[in-house]
Every structure is written in C-alpha cells, then in structure tokens.
Amino acid sequence: MLISTNDFRTGMTIELDGDLYKIINYEHTKPGKGGAFIQTELKNLDTGSTTTKRFRSGEKVNKAYIETKPYQYLYRSGEDFVFMDKETYEQINLNEETLGEAIKYLKENEELELKLYEEEVIGVNIPSSVELAVADAPPAIKGNTISGGSKVVTLETGAEVKVPLFIEAGDILKIDTRTDEYIERV
Incomplete structure (x- = not known):
C-alpha cells in the first residue's frame, strides 16, 4: 500500500528497496529555498542498524502491513x-x-x-513491564550504601538488572522492558 511521506508517524513500518524499516523519528522541514522534505531516522528490521534518509514532501513509499x-x-x-x-x-x-x-x-x-x-x-x-522472580541475589554488604545502594541480581529468565540493596532471591520484581530498569517489588 502506497502512502505519502506526509503521513509518516513514529513507529510506522515502511518498505524501501526490499527491506523493512521502522520510523524511529521524523522531521518535516521547509527550507527558505527549494521544496519541503522529511528527514527520517530509520531502523532496519532485519539488521537492527539505523540510518537517516531524506524524502521529498509528498513522495510515495510502500507501507508495510505488519x-x-x-x-x-x-x-x-x-x-x-x-x-x-x-x-x-x-x-x-x-x-x-x-x-x-x-x-x-x-x-x-x-x-x-x-x-x-x-x-x-x-x-x-513484549509488554512495557513484566513481573519476574529474582533467581540469584548477592547479599547486601553493610557499608555499601555509599555507592548508591544498589546491586545487580539475576532474574528467572537470566536477565540481569540493577536493584536496591533490600531485594533478595525469591522476590517478584516489576521491570521496565524498554529500559531494563527495576520499577518496584511486587
């Protein structure tokens, strides 16, 4: 399905030269001289690499139906x-x-x-946050609070996350999957 570059939205997936790209960011620019254009930052869904590409305003591209x-x-x-x-x-x-x-x-x-x-x-x-159990947590060492009061624990899935010192093995934690950060103990 062809769409105009004027319809670009963050998160939209388009097809260029046989590859799929996700629009990470876009900016509509109208210079004083010449035609308007759309400057985009695109992520290749096959390789994971990011690139920037400039489109003429109103140019048609293939929207990928995901x-x-x-x-x-x-x-x-x-x-x-x-x-x-x-x-x-x-x-x-x-x-x-x-x-x-x-x-x-x-x-x-x-x-x-x-x-x-x-x-x-x-x-x-994946959801923006998940609840996972702590599989392995090193003991909190008295006097460690100077370094920010945190330690790295291993979750049941094998992921490692920085958490406050009071977290112990067996605790259920809410984790932000976008930033890999501890939110709260459940």
Whole structure:
C-alpha cells in the first residue's frame, strides 16, 4: 500500500528497496529555498542498524502491513525458542536473532503477540513491564550504601538488572522492558 511521506508517524513500518524499516523519528522541514522534505531516522528490521534518509514532501513509499497474532511461548529447545499459535495450535521455532532483546523477558507459558510480515515472523511485542522472580541475589554488604545502594541480581529468565540493596532471591520484581530498569517489588 502506497502512502505519502506526509503521513509518516513514529513507529510506522515502511518498505524501501526490499527491506523493512521502522520510523524511529521524523522531521518535516521547509527550507527558505527549494521544496519541503522529511528527514527520517530509520531502523532496519532485519539488521537492527539505523540510518537517516531524506524524502521529498509528498513522495510515495510502500507501507508495510505488519500483522500481530497471539502466541504462547512454550519452552527453549537448544538455540531455538518454541511458540504455539493460540488459534491453530501450530508450533514454530524462532531463533535469538528474530527475537532480539525480548529473550531476556520470555517466561514459559507466557502469552505474547508475534509480529508477522507476509506470514513470516519478524519480531515479538513484549509488554512495557513484566513481573519476574529474582533467581540469584548477592547479599547486601553493610557499608555499601555509599555507592548508591544498589546491586545487580539475576532474574528467572537470566536477565540481569540493577536493584536496591533490600531485594533478595525469591522476590517478584516489576521491570521496565524498554529500559531494563527495576520499577518496584511486587
């Protein structure tokens, strides 16, 4: 589907030269001399690299239709992560490259939305915050409060997060998945 560059929005996915790009940022500029243009910052969804590109105002580009479908994360099998389609019960295997940073927050039997483009999985939508148990927490050492009063703990998924000293193994924590930061103890 062709759209005008005037319709660009942050988070929109477009197709350029056979690759998919997510619009991270855009700015409409009207110089004193010459035509208006849109300066964009784009993230390549295959490689993860970012680039800047300038479009003429009103130029047409292909909007990529990204479908989301509910899936359940079942388990890890070697290098693969096994998901089940919630509607058809079919299972698919995805690798770390496809899942990206989301693997730090995958819990078995958790329901998620996978992003598909032309029936191929290109990523996963994870919630902005998750609740995970602390698997390993070093003891708080008396006198450590000078250094900011924090320590690094390992969560049940293997992710490591900086938390306050009072957090212990077994605690359930709310974590911001966008910044990898501790929010609160649940």
